[in-house]
Every structure is written in structure tokens, then in C-alpha cells.
Amino acid sequence: MHTLKGTRFAIFIGLLPALIIYLGVAILPIGLSVYYSFSRWDGITDMTFTGLHNYQQILKDHIFWLSVKNNVIIMLTGLVGQIPLGLLLALLLNRKMKGVNFFRTVGFLPVVISSVMVSIIWGMVYNTEYGMLNGFLGLIGLDSWKHNWLGTPGLSMFALGAAYIWQNCGLYMVIFLAALQNIPAEVNEAAELDGATGLRRVMRITIPMLKTTLMVAVVYSISNSFRVFDLIQIMTGGGPAHASEVMTIYMYNNAFVNMRFGYGSAAAVLILIFSLIVVGIVNWIGRDKKD
Amino acid sequence: MEKKSISVKILIYTFLSVFAILNIFPIFWMIVDSFKSEPEYAAKPFALPTVLHFSNYEKAWEVANMSTYFLNSLIITFASLIVTVILGALASYFLSRFQFRLRGVTYGAFLLGMLVPIHATLIPIFLIMRHIHLLDTRWSLILPYTAFHLSLTIFILEGFMRGFPKDMEESGVMDGAGIFRIFWSIILPITRPAIATVVILNFIYNWNEYLFALVLITSSELKTLPLGLANFTGVETASLTLQMAALTIALVPIIIFYLMLQKQLVNGMTAGSVKG
Numbered sequence: 216m217h218t219l220k221g222t223r224f225a226i227f228i229g230l231l232p233a234l235i236i237y238l239g240v241a242i243l244p245i246g247l248s249v250y251y252s253f254s255r256w257d258g259i260t261d262m263t264f265t266g267l268h269n270y271q272q273i274l275k276d277h278i279f280w281l282s283v284k285n286n287v288i289i290m291l292t293g294l295v296g297q298i299p300l301g302l303l304l305a306l307l308l309n310r311k312m313k314g315v316n317f318f319r320t321v322g323f324l325p326v327v328i329s330s331v332m333v334s335i336i337w338g339m340v341y342n343t344e345y346g347m348l349n350g351f352l353g354l355i356g357l358d359s360w361k362h363n364w365l366g367t368p369g370l371s372m373f374a375l376g377a378a379y380i381w382q383n384c385g386l387y388m389v390i391f392l393a394a395l396q397n398i399p400a401e402v403n404e405a406a407e408l409d410g411a412t413g414l415r416r417v418m419r420i421t422i423p424m425l426k427t428t429l430m431v432a433v434v435y436s437i438s439n440s441f442r443v444f445d446l447i448q449i450m451t452g453g454g455p456a457h458a459s460e461v462m463t464i465y466m467y468n469n470a471f472v473n474m475r476f477g478y479g480s481a482a483a484v485l486i487l488i489f490s491l492i493v494v495g496i497v498n499w500i501g502r503d504k505k506d
Numbered sequence: 507m508e509k510k511s512i513s514v515k516i517l518i519y520t521f522l523s524v525f526a527i528l529n530i531f532p533i534f535w536m537i538v539d540s541f542k543s544e545p546e547y548a549a550k551p552f553a554l555p556t557v558l559h560f561s562n563y564e565k566a567w568e569v570a571n572m573s574t575y576f577l578n579s580l581i582i583t584f585a586s587l588i589v590t591v592i593l594g595a596l597a598s599y600f601l602s603r604f605q606f607r608l609r610g611v612t613y614g615a616f617l618l619g620m621l622v623p624i625h626a627t628l629i630p631i632f633l634i635m636r637h638i639h640l641l642d643t644r645w646s647l648i649l650p651y652t653a654f655h656l657s658l659t660i661f662i663l664e665g666f667m668r669g670f671p672k673d674m675e676e677s678g679v680m681d682g683a684g685i686f687r688i689f690w691s692i693i694l695p696i697t698r699p700a701i702a703t704v705v706i707l708n709f710i711y712n713w714n715e716y717l718f719a720l721v722l723i724t725s726s727e728l729k730t731l732p733l734g735l736a737n738f739t740g741v742e743t744a745s746l747t748l749q750m751a752a753l754t755i756a757l758v759p760i761i762i763f764y765l766m767l768q769k770q771l772v773n774g775m776t777a778g779s780v781k782g
Contacts, residue, residue, distance in 0.1 A: 229685075232596075236653050241627060245627055332732070335739050335749070345548065347531075347532065347535055442623050444625070470632075471632075480630075487622075494621075
């Protein structure tokens with residue numbers, strides 16, 4: 216083909232621009248985050264190196280642990296709400312029936328809309344005076360069920376969780392649909408011949424065949440739950456009184472509202488560590504089962 | 507048996523219809539209410555509008571600076587998209603069609619980006635952008651959007667390009683074409699379906715992105731649509747109908763885009779997920 220030297224040079228030239236942008240803007244900052252996390256810094260005056268002080272402070276802060284708890288709630292909401300619902304929809308929509316395309320299109324629609332828009336729309340649904348939810352409850356005579364959904368500490372996480380499910384379950388529906396369409400028709404035919412129909416076939420044949428995809432979806436859903444920000448920042452800002460604060464909001468507030476870049480960086484590093492640990496555990500459990 | 511299957515069918519359709527209504531209703535109602543006058547909305551939020559108040563739209567377009575936000579979103583979305591796709595395709599070409607020592611490491615490094623939460627990079631990116639005086643410019647968004655979407659772009663394109671038979675480039679070599687010529691005239695054209703997918707995915711991500719914009723943009727004349735909308739609804743709390751009109755204006759293009767490219771989009775999403 217080409218002379219080796221020329222090829223090498225071309226490879227270098229071809230990869231370089233992508234690598235520079237990627238390493239410079241996506242990878243280098245992770246290292247910098249770790250570096251900043253050991254310092255006290257407002258971003259303007261000199262940086263003071265404080266070792267593990269930020270981490271000690273964060274781990275002592277009950278608001279941080281509140282945010283961890285809310286992250287766990289969001290994670291469980293994803294695992295218990297989005298994945299089973301997405302799987303059920305995919306199973307129902309993986310067949311020839313009237314309106315199947317309509318239901319798929321509508322199911323995926325919320326995934327395409329920006330999370331800002333989803334947040335504002337759901338903010339209106341939950342609006343205490345004019346919101347659709349309270350309006351609907353009034354309409355069917357359940358006035359006593361009306362609430363200030365986002366403004367009540369015990370309720371705000373549930374309200375956010377519902378919006379979170381609404382926003383993302385279509386994504387899992389599509390992921391499972393793709394996997395279902397990759398199951399060869401012969402498998403289903405053979406199962407049918409053996410007398411496995413309906414629910415039995417789904418439980419014994421289909422779901423076991425989706426194991427890999429289920430794992431991918433679980434890992435994806437968990438790492439997504441650690442990234443939740445827009446929805447909560449716009450709908451409640453983490454309130455009332457930190458009741459719906461998650462780690463990303465905690466990080467954002469400390470770094471960009473209070474201008475504590477070192478402290479915020481430590482929070483960012485903890486987000487990264489927590490999410491890697493949970494994803495690692497899930498991967499490990501998943502691998503164990505396969506053997 | 508016959509009876510049972512009919513009742514199962516009814517059950518399935520009922521479930522799916524409830525799901526569809528829950529998905530559409532909030533959006534539908536937002537559009538309906540955007541045509542009401544403010545007093546009408548306050549008095550009867552649940553009734554259909556008696557008169558269609560298109561004036562909400564005129565006012566929202568002005569008050570909410572929609573034209574500015576649209577323009578910014580368009581520029582930033584397309585600039586990032588073009589850079590991502592060109593650089594990503596080029597990198598994918600070398601990663602998929604050539605053997606060299608650091609190939610595996612480079613490819614692995616690019617894929618790592620899909621695992622990195624952007625939040626872990628937000629503070630340094632803010633500080634870097636300030637340091638190199640790009641903070642509050644369009645570049646401050648174009649660079650991160652490009653960097654973070656190179657991963658998925660390379661993941662999809664590399665997989666697609668690797669699928670071609672090895673002798674694909676041979677005719678080009680016979681004609682004496684150089685490596686970049688082969689990339690441009692042979693590889694790129696056959697990669698078109700995968701590129702279409704990548705373009706759509708990148709478009710949606712860039713168009714909808716909020717967090718980077720929130721942190722890196724402060725001038726209102728540079729704000730993107732999500733950031734502008736979030737600010738507008740945060741400030742303009744008095745007029746909900748105006749908010750709804752602004753939201754509807756922002757929603758229409760993305761819904762049209764989705765309905766037009768729905769098939770390609772869903773195929774692209776699934777191509778990525780099945781491989782992973």
C-alpha cells in the first residue's frame with residue numbers, strides 16, 4: 216500500500232484534532248477536578264492547598280448526605296419505574312398490531328424534548344393554583360388530595376420521580392425493542408411448538424434472552440441517575456429546604472453560587488467515585504449470575 | 507379461548523392508551539392554554555379557550571427573545587455538529603481501517619468519554635474557558651459539545667466502517683489516490699447511513715443541552731434556547747399563558763424534526779444500544 220512512513224504521518228494527522236479536543240476538554244478536566252479538590256479556592260485569589268479537608272467537610276455535611284439519599288431515590292425510581300415500564304411497553308409493542316407505530320412514536324417523544332422543557336411543563340402540571348394535577352383532582356371531587364406538590368418536603372421527591380420516569384421510560388422502551396427485534400423468529404417458533412405461549416414464553420424464553428440488554432439498561436440507568444440535574448434545578452432548585460437536592464445540585468451550588476471551587480470539585484469527584492462504584496458493583500453482580 | 511384473547515387485547519389497548527394519553531396530555535394542555543387570555547386561564551384552567559389568543563405568541567416571541575435564542579442554538583448546534591462529525595469520521599476511519607501500535611488505547615480512551623459524567627469536568631472547563639478568554643462566547647459551548655460527543659460518534663462510525671470488506675480501498679489505491687482522498691471519496695460516501703444517525707443524535711443533544719450553557723454563558727444575547735427558556739420562565743412567573751406560548755414556539759421545531767426523522771432516529775438509538 217503506502218510507504219509506512221507516509222501512513223504513520225497520515226494517521227497522526229487524522230487523529231490529532233479529535234484527540235486534542237477530546238483530551239483537552241473532556242479528559243484533562245477530570246484530572247484538574249481531582250487537583251482542585253485538594254484546595255481552598257474562590258477561583259480568583261491564590262489557591263491554598265488543604266489536602267483532604269474538603270472531603271472531610273463534605274462527608275460531615277448532613278446536606279450532602281441528604282443529597283446522596285435523594286440520588287438513591289432517583290436511582291431506584293429509574294430501576295423500579297423506567298426499566299420495568301420500558302420493558303413492558305417493548306414487549307407489548309413488539310408485534311404487528313394496529314397503532315403500534317403511533318404508540319412507539321408517542322412513547323419516545325419525551326426523550327427528544329429538552330429536559331428544560333420537560334421540567335417547565337411538569338412544573339406547570341404541579342403548579343398549586345393552576346396546575347393540571349390539582350385541577351384534575353378538583354374535577355373528580357378529590358379536593359382533599361390537592362397538594363403543593365413541589366413545595367412540600369415529603370412530596371417533592373415523588374413529584375420529581377414521576378417526571379423523571381415520564382421523561383426517560385421511552386428510551387428504555389426503544390432499547391428493549393431493538394433487543395427484541397434481534398431475537399431470531401425461530402426461537403419463538405420453537406418455544407411455541409413446545410407449548411410455551413403468552414406469559415410463560417415471555418418469562419422463560421424472552422426475558423432470559425434479554426439478559427445482556429437488561430444489564431446494559433441497568434448500568435445506563437444508574438449512571439444516568441447520578442447525572443440528574445436539569446429536571447431538579449429547574450423544578451425545585453433542590454428545595455424546599457434541600458429536600459430534593461441531589462449531588463450535582465450540591466456541587467453546582469457550592470462551586471458556582473458560593474464560588475467555592477475547591478469544595479465543589481471535591482463534590483464532583485465524589486459524584487464520579489460514587490457512580491463508578493455503583494456501576495462496578497452492578498457489573499460484578501451481573502457477571503456473577505451469568506456463570 | 508377466543509373470548510380470553512379479546513379481553514387480553516382490550517386490556518393491552520387500554521394500558522397503551524392510558525400511557526399515550528399521559529405522554530401527550532401535558533404537552534397538549536400546554537398548547538391549549540397558550541391560546542387563552544390570562545384571566546380566562548386563571549378562572550378556568552381546564553376549559554378549552556373560547557377565543558384563540560394568538561397575541562400570546564406575538565408577545566412571547568418578543569418578550570422572551572425567542573429569535574435570539576433560536577439563532578444562538580442554531581449556530582452552536584450546527585457548528586458543534588459539523589466539527590464533531592468531521593473530526594469523528596476522520597478518527598473513526600484511521601481507527602477502523604489501519605493497524606498501528608496505539609490503536610486500541612486510542613479507541614478505548616475515546617469510548618471512556620461515554621462513562622464520564624460531565625459534572626466531574628464542569629468546574630475545570632469553566633476555569634479553563636475563563637483562562638483562555640473564551641468564557642461567555644459561542645466557542646465555550648462548541649468545544650465541550652464536540653469533545654463529549656466525539657465518544658458516541660466514534661463508537662457508532664468506527665463500528666460501521668469496520669464492517670466494510672478489507673478490499674474496499676483497493677480500487678482507490680490502484681488509481682493512486684492518497685489516504686485522505688480514499689477517506690473522502692470512498693469511505694465517507696458508504697458511511698452515509700451511520701453519519702445520518704450520528705448527525706441526528708448530535709443535533710438533539712446539542713439543541714437540548716442546558717448545564718454547560720448555564721455555567722459558561724452569561725450574556726443574554728448569547729443564550730441558547732434551553733437556557734433562555736429556563737430564565738424566561740424563572741423571571742416571567744406572572745404570566746403563565748405567555749410562558750406556555752414561548753414553550754410551544756420552542757417545542758414545534760423539535761416535534762417536526764422528530765416526526766420527520768423518527769424512523770432514522772429510533773434505528774440509530776437501537777444500533778448504538780445493541781452493540782454496547
